[in-house]
Amino acid sequence: MTTLLEAKGVFLNYGAIPVLKNIDLELIQGERLVIIGPNGAGKTTLFKVLSGELPPTKGAVRMGDDDVSRHTGFRRVRRGVGRSFQVARVFLEMTVLDNVAVSVEARHGHEGRGAGFFRISTSPEVMDEAVGLLAHLGLSAQQNTLASELSHGDRKRLELAMILALRPRILMLDEPTAGMSPTDRAAAVDLIDRIVTENNITLILTEHDMGVVFQLGTRLSVLHYGELVVSGAPEEVRKNLLVREIYLGRNSRHD
Numbered sequence: 001m002t003t004l005l006e007a008k009g010v011f012l013n014y015g016a017i018p019v020l021k022n023i024d025l026e027l028i029q030g031e032r033l034v035i036i037g038p039n040g041a042g043k044t045t046l047f048k049v050l051s052g053e054l055p056p057t058k059g060a061v062r063m064g065d066d067d068v069s070r071h072t073g074f075r076r077v078r079r080g081v082g083r084s085f086q087v088a089r090v091f092l093e094m095t096v097l098d099n100v101a102v103s104v105e106a107r108h109g110h111e112g113r114g115a116g117f118f119r120i121s122t123s124p125e126v127m128d129e130a131v132g133l134l135a136h137l138g139l140s141a142q143q144n145t146l147a148s149e150l151s152h153g154d155r156k157r158l159e160l161a162m163i164l165a166l167r168p169r170i171l172m173l174d175e176p177t178a179g180m181s182p183t184d185r186a187a188a189v190d191l192i193d194r195i196v197t198e199n200n201i202t203l204i205l206t207e208h209d210m211g212v213v214f215q216l217g218t219r220l221s222v223l224h225y226g227e228l229v230v231s232g233a234p235e236e237v238r239k240n241l242l243v244r245e246i247y248l249g250r251n252s253r254h255d
């Protein structure tokens with residue numbers, strides 16, 4: 001078992017307010033870890049610390065043998081971390097194809113063979129790869145559409161295409177199906193499932209929808225008031241009385 005990402009004794013305070021408290025977490029190669037917990041438990045904050053958006057107040061985040069606690073998000077991207085956001089981060093005034101081409105170009109840039117970061121190259125190699133990624137995600141028909149004109153679900157798919165262009169080893173998805181209709185949600189889950197399997201990517205996500213949690217997760221960790229209180233296989237976590245009390249509730253459809 002190879003540990004790709006590890007948090008050790010991580011604390012995060014917003015000012016005087018402690019939000020993450022002594023988090024120990026390991027992400028094992030090939031798994032799909034879902035962080036669940038009530039609103040305000042600290043899930044997004046944990047993602048920010050793991051992806052390099054926020055340095056921990058105390059503790060370490062490691063990738064392999066390296067302490068990356070104070071490495072920026074960009075440096076972690078170069079180490080193989082791709083992250084999505086609750087509100088998809090895409091370039092709204094650019095076409096779908098150009099959005100993906102920017103990401104492909106950025107990767108080529110840090111691989112030392114591009115025209116430079118955030119510069120759109122018209123090289124056929126970059127464009128072919130971008131077109132291929134859009135086909136992979138079922139967005140070919142929208143490739144000349146402005147990102148601002150996409151539906152919410154398609155914008156999330158575009159964001160995923162942009163992340164995949166970076167060829168991540170670890171994919172971090174912060175509530176990937178938030179705000180989606182049931183149909184879009186089912187399609188998004190199928191897509192994530194397929195992409196992760198086909199590209200051999202290790203997945204860590206936060207999610208509120210229990211259907212998505214149990215469909216995608218191979219391991220669940222429960223965050224409660226900033227502490228990881230339970231971690232285990234989905235079935236174990238589902239049966240855990242503490243979890244039922246603090247999170248799933250009596251009326252969970254998985255009862």
Ligand SMILES: Nc1ncnc2c1ncn2[C@@H]1O[C@H](COP(=O)(O)OP(=O)(O)OP(=O)(O)O)[C@@H](O)[C@H]1O
Pocket residue numbers: 014019037038039040041042043044045046
């Ligand atoms: N920038 C900030 N400054 C101060 N407090 C913050 C900041 N961001 C989040 N918080 C607070 O930190 C706590 C954890 O927030 P966080 O967004 O990480 O929780 P969450 O589990 O992701 O919630 P949700 O499920 O609603 O997305 C909350 O009490 C929130 O109000």
